[in-house]
Amino acid sequence: MGVDGALGRAVELAGRGRRAILGITGAPAAGKSTYAAGLAAELSSRGHKVALVPMDGYHLAQAALERLGIAEVKGAPHTFDAGGFVALLERLRKQDDETVWAPRFDRELEDSIAASIQVDAEVEVVLVEGNYLLLDQEPWATGRRLMDEVWYVDLADDVRQARLEARHRQFGRSPEEARERTLGSDEHNARLIAATKPAADAILQLP
Template sequence: MQLNRESALRRAVELATRGDRAILGITGAPAAGKSTYADQLVTQLVAEGHQVALVPMDGYHLAQSALEELGLAAVKGAPQTFDGFGFVALLKRLKESADETIWAPRFDRSIEDSIAASIAVPPETTLVVTEGNYLLFDQVPWATGRALLDECWYVDLDDDLRHQRLEARHQLFGRSPEEAHERAFGSDEVNAKLIAATKPAADAIITLS
């Protein structure tokens, strides 16, 4: 199923108003625009009066100190650099414990680390939007998390434009042009191919202009 911004908004409203709490996943390759789109979608839904919370998967990045200790700093963003089991446990709580306020971590790009208990999801929340790289990954623990999502949408973007955005992002956060290029076409590209392989499993494809 293909969705544009308007039809995606209508579908999100349906999820937010169906009665019980729903969880919507938004995935896509690095720099495809999923984080920006998820934020825009939630902002629009909240402005229309819906009780919606945004809980990104990035809050479950392993701490930078842990990545360095494990020798994984160079591949930050790969599946093994996240606390996948912790993220799935959060999804389970969000789905099954809707009568309590649940606190989720947030990833802060300015310090390249996560901050615990930064995002509140109160009981009145009818739709939780989560976004991240591996929501459709078919390996443990990610596959368990996929089963907890009511829907998962894949944000698609032309690879050339995505690479440009990715290099610009790396430079914005302090990498030289050479380092940014190496990262974008190195470990980031490995991850992007893993994520692209999950596209057929999405409930909908969204092409952002």
């Protein structure tokens, strides 16, 4: 699906008269965060009430990762509070008069900050962005059933890896550390995520 077709489909979901939850997934550095933010802005410009909720807010705290001995594989499925993420989706799906508060992940701090993203009852579309939205393991699979659609953002591996390596360097890793992380645990996660692509409702090829 092209970008224009995706926008048209998102507008359809926003105009149904009940809240839509649209997932945007893909491998690390594929561009899903940038795309989701742009889509949210475009829908807002058309008068729709939109909230963007990244899954990254459910990273386990850095202190917890270190205590558990899994800090080196941060970003793998078991380094998230997946149950908490699914509980958030259940609350968002319910759409009563309650304002829901979601956490966000701060890359500067390398930690999540609770109750940072406000989702009012009037929100028509919740864009959920994250790596494991299509993972066929519980509780992730339950989360998938709570979303109306999930789109997969695809990008050539060499471009994605170059972006990811640059991101790691931007946030303080040495060139050697950045490359090791990119081609190590991050690439393992990327392959796991890529295996979920056939389950997507649409595959987006971004320019």
